[in-house]
Amino acid sequence: MFCYLLAHTLEPDSLVAAAARLCYSTAAASDLLERESEHLSASLLRKLQRSGHHSPFEHASFTFGVDGLSRVASHQLVRHRLASFSQQSQRYVKMNDPQVVVPPSIHSNPQARALFQRGAEAASALYQELLTLGIPAEDARFILPHGWETRLVFTMNARELHHFFRLRLCRRAQWEIRELARLMLSECRRLAPVTFELAGPSCVGGQCGESPSCEKPYRNMEDVLRKNDE
Amino acid sequence: MFCYLLAHTLEPDSLVAAAARLCYSTAAASDLLERESEHLSASLLRKLQRSGHHSPFEHASFTFGVDGLSRVASHQLVRHRLASFSQQSQRYVKMNDPQVVVPPSIHSNPQARALFQRGAEAASALYQELLTLGIPAEDARFILPHGWETRLVFTMNARELHHFFRLRLCRRAQWEIRELARLMLSECRRLAPVTFELAGPSCVGGQCGESPSCEKPYRNMEDVLRKNDE
Amino acid sequence: MFCYLLAHTLEPDSLVAAAARLCYSTAAASDLLERESEHLSASLLRKLQRSGHHSPFEHASFTFGVDGLSRVASHQLVRHRLASFSQQSQRYVKMNDPQVVVPPSIHSNPQARALFQRGAEAASALYQELLTLGIPAEDARFILPHGWETRLVFTMNARELHHFFRLRLCRRAQWEIRELARLMLSECRRLAPVTFELAGPSCVGGQCGESPSCEKPYRNMEDVLRKNDE
């Protein structure tokens, strides 16, 4: 999987702080153009997050590109409705080489891996054969495995990203969308450190919201952002 | 595929008309409880649809259950964001017998059908084998074909349904979601004949909005609702 | 203020439970039509609410009519974006007698009340005078007070209603939208007692989410639903 930021709001921390400040002061919107003090912005953003006033975070928007995500994970991803998606079409784009995501549990089991790879290649060969028989690509793909790779461009605002990270970085989330969320959060924290300071699964904030709990709470943000966490 | 209404707003035509009437009159909301004249309601609903004032249609809500939809079609279905979805989980529910949707183009081609069925059975057997090797269901499913069947309960309001029918009953839509849309529209028209009187692809209203056009416009609603239209 | 249910999903508790059950079982969607045991449904709904799995609640939909709400409160109400609104137009409907909501703090202060009523009458008379001078109703209304009454029909699903009740029944919410929320929750609990069993401000569940807190937590649901709680 390859994930990166294609576009984003410039200086997201300042924009969110400026919008929040408008609500509670007599300042004109035009004065918001003046640079906020970074120190005051940071303290305001922390206060907003802690008191659950998330709406100003919606003004900051982030667009990601992702390659090599399985259709399993993309089906989960597009369930987030407060987001915008452009996805590679399997109706119009013919698939070539077998491009299948191999789950770690299969990759690390030699017998399972061999079976899986043979199965994926067989499905891919069958897809080509169906095309040869005149079956349209949009129907031939019914034989392609769920793990087949797809590509997307998607946009979420910082409020929805907070929601996404809370759900999808939980250890009980599916491993692949969790990996995607990890890559996304790293990028977001680089660009908007204060906006995403308190992002992540609820356990990082001290309290698990899942039932039953996984009983393996993350200790801190470094723990969340570490690869191969298990 | 098996699709039916699980729940819906009672007397949707009257509710939509009542809400619309509130906007433009001095009538109290409490008077809306009195029964509207059916004749006046119908004429108001037609006027709203023709002049593009769709918001009153949002008050009427419809909940469908569907069995035997492929994951191909469900991935498209859940892209409709102004809707609510509950879908059978492949993470928690283990799959048993091969249950794969066979596209008509494959079904009607004996050679392709034989290949497809053998492929689907092989994938299903492989899924079981992976489970036996200790691979979790949520990872073993990566080998299941895209055509694998799923089940959903979903809710849309009448405005979103109009949008859904316009897009998904177009001959250029994927055949399976088109079939789903056809079953849904039949149900909706039974319950709310006026609300859905002008629903359907844009060609039924006289003008194709797609580019390029399929050049096979539907002649009328009966034409849209007929099975096996090709 | 006069608020009542105009329409709603039939048997909301059963529908929500059925949708939730589909996600985690091999049951066909068609079997969901069979009546759920009420006891099992209730226990499932409680589990969903406690573990934060709110999406099945979206299938149940509720339509309210409200008369005599101020434009102050309606401006807040329409900020809820996961909802549908039809509101009486001040552009097309001419206003007649002065119809202004008097806040309790003004009503209980004789001097303030006298001033307020004189001001409201003067504004209403001025509105009529502007109409006489040929000013269109949509412009004359610029002189009408914020407290002027309006009418709406609006629809929310049970998930959004939970969110609405959490925010708007908090003692720190504006008194008028709090009163509206109280009337709505009474109606909802009558129809869907289990679905709304755990609805309300966060303090009823044991923990205040606001900062700073009002320091007057509700003790229980009866406390929340009592009129004139201060």
Next chain:
Amino acid sequence: MFCYLLAHTLEPDSLVAAAARLCYSTAAASDLLERESEHLSASLLRKLQRSGHHSPFEHASFTFGVDGLSRVASHQLVRHRLASFSQQSQRYVKMNDPQVVVPPSIHSNPQARALFQRGAEAASALYQELLTLGIPAEDARFILPHGWETRLVFTMNARELHHFFRLRLCRRAQWEIRELARLMLSECRRLAPVTFELAGPSCVGGQCGESPSCEKPYRNMEDVLRKNDE
């Protein structure tokens, strides 16, 4: 009214084109980072707009600040649900000098204007008097006129902006939100000329969608963007 862009997606035309291209090609998302040819982008964007494929436009986001908008217009503005709003609070911010939007129809009628100004000043004085009597600001504002000025920061994506411009630049829209839309479109066209090339009321594209029509179709975009169009 004072309206300006506070933030926006960089190079919106390129981003929208890149997202659209991903859907229909084998290009990796990572290749989208390479600069698109401007000529090809423009022709793709025009094609998307003409064929009604609006979803790629959602990736480009625009944040506006506005001062001096009446509460009449802000009530309409916040009805757009696919948008994010931060609005100056009348609960927490005390109002000072009378700041009321005067509609042109009143401004141009000396008698009406004199009446209106006297009414606005009286309401403002009454508001201050109520504060003096100990009435909280959130209740005293019930006497302030609808035309009272407010401030907002709001964000919309380019797809919603297209929708907004179609509705709100129509001559039948309220004059004040029409003026806001005009200022917004000017800014948008400066930054993303191709994305907004075909924006505007439906008459500019050749066909009125309103019923009844105003019978004064705009001739072209210059006509739409001209101030004081009547």
